[in-house]
Amino acid sequence: MTLTHDEFNDEVDDFVGDVMNAVNCLEPGEGWLIDVAMASADRLRSVVDATLPLRGPGDGSDGGLAELSATYRLCVDSYGTHIAVEHSSFVLKATIERAPIIRWDYDRRPNNKPRSHVQVTAQRGALSHILSRLGHKTPHNIESLHIPMGGERFRPCLEDVIEFLIRDCGFKGSAGWKQAIQDGRARWRRIQTRAVVRDSPECAVAELESLGYKVIPPEAGARDERLDRLTAW
Incomplete structure (x- = not known):
């Protein structure tokens, strides 16, 4: 049976709760924001947009070093029985430069790129040289490469990105973040x-x-x- 408007928004509420549990694993600076556009009566679509200033060791309460944004566009799945992610984007930016450092993107219906991919803004001489020899259009723009990440079902979740920011990058996690990340990741993988x-x-x-x-x-x-x-792909 196809989801009703109220059932769809109930599932969106649950989804937002999972996003909140994930982003609460990071110790935020000032300016933390989550915005939710619920489905209208005639269109089962919703948008969830979270922005989180990131704090490193020694940062003041306002953070100021970097920012993580997480955006989801939600729709009805192909069976009409559950919500589904139509698009998601997790973006890490430095506050001193607005271009993304890393972005993890998913598109349910992509054009000429993997459904789940990562883009890295960087410069690397050896890779640029190879791309030049291959006739790539933009060999010095590493972010133009869409690196595949397991397709629609096996893509990383927000919890994976947050653990990367805490463990590998050194941003500050909140108390009890490890268990919350594990619980959220388990919920995501059961859904998948x-x-x-x-x-x-x-x-x-x-x-x-x-x-x-x-x-x-x-x-x-x-x-x-x-x-x-x-x-x-």
């Missing part, structure tokens, strides 16, 4: 596991039966694999 099962139900059946489960097929017969999902 259910989506993968819908993409390839016979694989799920075979694996469950190998573990000793008894699976009863539906009266209408087995569902076909969704090859468009399994083979998408």
Whole structure:
């Protein structure tokens, strides 16, 4: 049964709660903001936009070193039964330069790029040299490369990005951030596991039966694999 307007917004509320739990793992500076546009009565679309100034060791209460933004556009999934992410973008910027340092992007319907990819703004002589020899249009703009990250189902979640910022980069995490990150990541991967099962139900059946489960097929017969999902870049 297709989601109603109220059911859609209820799922958006739950989704926003997960985003809040994730960003609360970082110790924010001043200017923390989350903006949510709920679905209208005639259009099941929603936008969630979070902006978080990041604090490093020794930073004042206002941070000022860098900023993380997380943006989601939400729609109804292809079955009409749950919300789905149509687009997401996690962007790390330095406050001294507004160009993104790293951005992790996902597009449900991309054009000429991987559905899930990362872009890095950097300069690297060896890579630029290779790209030049290959005739690349912009060999010195490393951010023009869309590095694939596992497609629609296996892309990183916001919790992965936040743990990277704390562990690898050294930004300040809030008290108890490790457990909150693990809990949020587990929720995300369970959601993605259910989506993968819908993409390839016979694989799920075979694996469950190998573990000793008894699976009863539906009266209408087995569902076909969704090859468009399994083979998408």
